[in-house]
Amino acid sequence: MSSVRLALVGAGVIGRRHLGAIQRSSAGVELVGVADPVPAAESVAREAGVPFFSDTESLMSALKPDGVIVATPTEHHLQPTLTALDAGAHVLVEKPIMPTLEQAETVIAASNSTGRQVLVGHHRRYYSQVHKAHELVQGGVLGQLITVSGQWNMRKNAAYYEPQWRHKWQAGPIVTNLIHDMDALRYICGDVASISGETSNDSLGFEKEDAAALIIRFKSGALGTFILSDQATSPWSWEYATGETEFFPKTGQNAMYFSGSKAALEFPNLALWHHGDNTADWNHPLQRQEMPMRLDDAFMLQVDHFCAVIRGELPPRVSAQDATDTLKATLAVFESANSGQRVKL
Numbered sequence: 001m002s003s004v005r006l007a008l009v010g011a012g013v014i015g016r017r018h019l020g021a022i023q024r025s026s027a028g029v030e031l032v033g034v035a036d037p038v039p040a041a042e043s044v045a046r047e048a049g050v051p052f053f054s055d056t057e058s059l060m061s062a063l064k065p066d067g068v069i070v071a072t073p074t075e076h077h078l079q080p081t082l083t084a085l086d087a088g089a090h091v092l093v094e095k096p097i098m099p100t101l102e103q104a105e106t107v108i109a110a111s112n113s114t115g116r117q118v119l120v121g122h123h124r125r126y127y128s129q130v131h132k133a134h135e136l137v138q139g140g141v142l143g144q145l146i147t148v149s150g151q152w153n154m155r156k157n158a159a160y161y162e163p164q165w166r167h168k169w170q171a172g173p174i175v176t177n178l179i180h181d182m183d184a185l186r187y188i189c190g191d192v193a194s195i196s197g198e199t200s201n202d203s204l205g206f207e208k209e210d211a212a213a214l215i216i217r218f219k220s221g222a223l224g225t226f227i228l229s230d231q232a233t234s235p236w237s238w239e240y241a242t243g244e245t246e247f248f249p250k251t252g253q254n255a256m257y258f259s260g261s262k263a264a265l266e267f268p269n270l271a272l273w274h275h276g277d278n279t280a281d282w283n284h285p286l287q288r289q290e291m292p293m294r295l296d297d298a299f300m301l302q303v304d305h306f307c308a309v310i311r312g313e314l315p316p317r318v319s320a321q322d323a324t325d326t327l328k329a330t331l332a333v334f335e336s337a338n339s340g341q342r343v344k345l
């Protein structure tokens with residue numbers, strides 16, 4: 001079987017993480033080129049031993065890769081994605097799929113008209129913990145899902161907010177961070193019916209929010225709350241829970257709690273609480289059952305999956321439509337906070 005030829009567009013923080021994932025993969029994949037408008041990014045291509053281009057068009061016509069990983073800043077996702085699809089390549093685009101719903105719809109239409117697949121980089125969907133939570137909740141082990149609570153509270157460093165573009169709402173924690181948790185919540189609990197939200201920018205005073213609080217009604221009838229901030233010190237977030245990268249020292253604290261009629265689940269530590277057989281009420285002792293799991297190499301599994309999608313073996317695990325639904329639920333927080341109304345999806 002010939003190897004899948006991938007190109008990388010955008011050689012920044014996450015682009016380099018994709019590059020490392022390609023190098024670790026044993027799925028029969030090779031990096032064939034890198035494109036980035038910033039000349040300094042050429043060193044990334046040189047170290048990988050592949051040609052460097054200053055734009056996506058020249059890369060596509062010179063190399064004709066099977067697939068393109070788009071890891072540009074979110075406001076620059078659209079052009080490289082359309083260029084790659086039009087040139088006949090499949091695309092793995094970083095999250096959020098696009099900064100706006102209109103652009104996301106443009107991508108869905110382009111994928112349909114070119115017959116090329118779009119996979120969206122919600123990489124948490126490649127962790128066993130996330131699958132197990134989905135399996136337990138959707139499989140009815142918790143009984144009827146009734147309530148969910150979660151949080152993502154971390155304190156970003158001052159240097160993070162030195163670039164002016166990071167003062168804008170598009171770079172705030174709702175679009176940048178909540179989108180990961182929203183995607184996981186949709187995957188574990190099912191689709192969202194409505195969102196009520198409040199936001200605040202009292203800490204830094206920029207356009208972007210410093211904190212948000214959400215009430216989520218899922219289509220299943222379950223109710224959820226979620227709080228987040230990128231200015232709050234806390235040990236509670238997916239990144240701290242798992243120690244996903246070396247930048248976030250592991251605390252091992254849970255970030256979400258799911259409660260159903262029969263049992264409750266701590267996440268991502270995956271401990272199940274229940275009253276035991278036939279004693280499902282508050283007067284009986286609760287038992288705690290742990291299901292420890294190792295942390296997978298999600299970025300490598302995502303590249304492996306992208307190769308399977310390109311070979312026509314699997315549909316995208318996170319399709320453009322699925323990621324657009326996650327984006328819709330996430331952007332609804334702003335709409336609700338601005339209008340003071342619950343937003344139905």
Ligand SMILES: NC(=O)c1ccc[n+]([C@@H]2O[C@H](COP(=O)([O-])OP(=O)(O)OC[C@H]3O[C@@H](n4cnc5c(N)ncnc54)[C@H](O)[C@@H]3O)[C@@H](O)[C@H]2O)c1
Pocket residue numbers: 009010011012013014015035036037038041055056071072073074076080094095096121122123176
């Ligand atoms: N999955 C995750 O956990 C995760 C984490 C961080 C960022 N991201 C996403 O990845 C994307 C990139 O974020 P980042 O932190 O790597 O940003 P970054 O600023 O570190 O890197 C972006 C790179 O893209 C280049 N670039 C800009 N415009 C371009 C264009 N038109 N064509 C080609 N290259 C272009 C820049 O020069 C830069 O090298 C964002 O959409 C972000 O939301 C995902």
